[in-house]
Amino acid sequence: MHLARFEAEPAIYVAPGRVNLIGEHTDYAEGFVMPAAIDFATLAAISPRGDGKIALFSENYGQVRYFDAAELPAAAGKHWTDYPLGVVSILAGEGNAIPGFSLSLWGDVPLGAGLSSSASVEVATALAVTGLMGVSYPGPVLARLCQRAENEFVGRAAASWTSSSRRMERRTMRCCWIAAT
DSSP states (O other), rough: HHHHHHHHHHHEEEEEEOOOEEOOTTGGTOOOOOOEEEEEEEEEEEEEEEEEEEEEEEETTTEEEEOOOESSOOOOOOSSSSHHHHHHHHHTTTTOOOOOOEEEEEEETTTTTOOOOHHHHHHHHHHHHHHHHTTOOOOHHHHHHHHHIIIIIOOOOOOOOOOGGHHHHHHHHHSSSSSEE
């Protein structure tokens, strides 16, 4: 899909959806949760661009949108691209120079089913973009950056795990948010 559309060999990253075994609807209010990764996931394929543009393609929606890496949108546009753009915006706000890139997304995490489809898109995007930039964040930090993308850019309440579930968060990040190149 990516190679044919953008004529560039991509690096591939994957992030799973998740389910709360306990604590559904308490996670985004700082309540106690026990999350677990599931077999549904988002795949992100990324390759660099030389024109300073960000190309976001969704296989699920059959749409591609282009943005200027030097002039990211300041606010969400009520579109699926808000989720990857939110991640890029938060990464830029952390002092990272955002290069031009092409990002293709595909996922089978059911939308609106409480399986963290948006978090899956955000984490796959974050892994892909930081991988392209050669930047590394510890798993819990990356998870918080993605949460900020959803809260601050997209404008939705997103889960944040409490200290009691940090061990599960680290284990989930290490074992299940696998980056493959």
